[in-house]
Amino acid sequence: MAIKYTEEQLNTVDKSLIIQMFLNQQEELSKAVNQIEQLTKEVQSGNDKLQRMMEQIILSNNARFGRSSEKMDNTDQISFMEVDGNIIFFNESEAVCDLSAEEPEDLEPKPRGKKKVGKKEADMSGLPVNRVNHYMTEEELIAEFGENGWKQLPDAISKRYKFIPAKVIVTEHHVGVYASKKDNRIVKADYPKALLxxxxxxxxxxxxxxxxxxxxxxxxxxxxxxxxxxxxxxxxxxxxxxxxxxxxxxxxxxxxxxxxxxxxYHVIQADETPVLVNKDGRAAGSKSYMWVYRSGYMNPEQQIILYDYQLTRNASHPREFLKDFSGICVTDGYQVYHTLEKEKEDLTIAGCWVHMRRRFEQALQVIPKGSQKGTVSYIAMKQIQAIYREEGKLKDLTSNERLEQRQAIIKPLVDALFMYLKQNQANVSGSCKLQDAFK
Structure with missing residues (x-):
């Protein structure tokens, strides 16, 4: 039971006792504050775990029952630019405006192209043709038209596909064997060697x-x-x-x-994904990794895609594979690649926009649809959408033209996006997925 003193009792108490009582009270208060702070941290940690659990449930349900496309439901096109440290938003008209564009010569709608004819002929043009004739005999013609009562018209041609199932034959190689009558030397004729x-x-x-x-x-x-x-x-x-x-x-x-x-290639891409392997000397179901390295999509006729199966995900595997590579490697945020970048002066690691976009998309999915507009995740997704849209217009340009357009149009959009994220980083709270996206 706590002791209570009256004012009269305190006036008669020794000064040293009052000091000791004050110090004890101060110590107790400090302990209480520490306990409150600890409890606050535990409550916050519990809330974060609950938030992350709820986000995982939402994302899991979307993965199981939602659509597989990553397109945004809202098709409004907006973007923003950074002007003197301020973010300036544009709607679709302002974003695509180009005052230097030529005016149309006339306003007459262009006629729609006619439906292509002869598609079946084009589809069959490269296939071998087996002609089958169907003609009436002279007796049948006389019976139908009378003596010399007909004339031959161009044939009516009907084309049909015919599928010939595969068949298997045995190729028997008879190899001539010759022996010298003088020294019994034996020689065989040349013949193709077996594959194995x-x-x-x-x-x-x-x-x-x-x-x-x-x-x-x-x-x-x-x-x-x-x-x-x-x-x-x-x-x-x-x-x-x-x-x-x-x-x-x-x-x-x-x-x-x-x-x-x-x-x-100056630019390549790399990624790794886990695979479960039943037989590789370890316990069944052990996790291994399939690393993939590929050339960029800008070289469609000379694509190279190489897979590298490894038991682990450590840095030694890309270090060995990329040891003689000099250029830019586009990857996700896995730290191993950045470790290699520090080791190799001629290697530059670039972030993958798809992985970055996916983080913000997941952060957007855990927000109720009615509350998504105006959120950091929504604005970031819209800006990335604008970057994708402008990038898609450059696919048919040459390398130099593409570089020029990227510097003039896409770079300001990217700079504005990162400026916007920096300005809002301190305000990020609540969603664990949004925190992950900022990392």
């Missing part, structure tokens, strides 16, 4: 398996059944062994060549 020593696999069968497995995504057991219908006894184990041996013997040579060739 001691194996009946041919280039055509290997190509069929590769096409079925890696292009059409058929499991090997389905291919096994398909070959059974052709009378071939090729097991899935045979096919798996052939794919591995052919990859090591032939495709690895092409892989190494493309690996060197990708170094000639």
């Amino acid at each position: 020593k001691g194996s009946p696999v041919s280039a055509s069968i290997a190509a069929a398996i590769m096409n079925g497995k890696y292009v059409n995504a058929f499991p090997l057991y389905r291919l096994e059944k398909e070959f059974e219908r052709y009378g071939l006894a090729i097991t899935r184990q045979n096919m798996a062994n052939w794919m591995i041996r052919l990859g090591e013997t032939y495709i690895s040579v092409m892989y190494d060549y493309l690996h060197k060739l990708i170094y000639d």
Whole structure:
């Protein structure tokens, strides 16, 4: 029970006792303040965990039941620019305005193009044609029209597709063997060597398996059944062994060549994704990583895409793969790439806009639709949308023209976006996903 003193009692108390009482009270108050601060932190931590849990539930539901497209529901086009440290917003008309554009010569609507004809002819033009004649006999014509009572008109032509199922034959190579009558020296005639020593696999069968497995995504057991219908006894184990041996013997040579060739590109892209592997010497279901490196989309006729399977996600793998690369590598925010950038003076790591946009999109998804407009996530998404829109207009330009337009049009949009994010970074609170986006 706490002791209470009256004013009269305090007037008679020794001064040293009053000082001691004050100090004890001060210490108790300090402890109470610390406890309150600790409880406040615990409550805030609990709120953050609850907020993150709710955001994860919302995003999980969107992933399961929502649409897969990342397009924004709101199609209003807005963007903003940075002018003397201030953010100036533009609506669609202002954003696309170009006073230097030429006026149209006339206002007559252009006629719509006619529907193309002959599409079926174009589709069939590259296929071999097997002509089948259907003519009436002379007796049938006489019976129909009488003696010399008809004339021949141009043929009516009807084209149809005919599918010829695959068939399998055995190619039997008979190789001439010759021996000298003088010294019993034996010589064989030249003949094509087998793809794999001691194996009946041919280039055509290997190509069929590769096409079925890696292009059409058929499991090997389905291919096994398909070959059974052709009378071939090729097991899935045979096919798996052939794919591995052919990859090591032939495709690895092409892989190494493309690996060197990708170094000639100034800009490449890199990413990694986890894969679960059942048999690699570890426990079933152990997590491994498939790293991918590819050339940019600006070289559509010379695309290079290389996969690099590794057991871990550490920096040693991209360090080895990119050891001779000099240029720009576009990646997500994984810190390993920035570690390499510090190690290699000739390597520049650039952030991926898709990954950045996805962070703000997730932050926007956890906000009720009626409250999204005007939020930091919404404004950032709209600005990124404007950047994408302007970038899409440059795909048919040359490299120099594209650079000029990017510096003139897109760079101000990007600068304004980062200026806006810096101005609002201190105000970010509540949504854990928005905090992640700012990181």
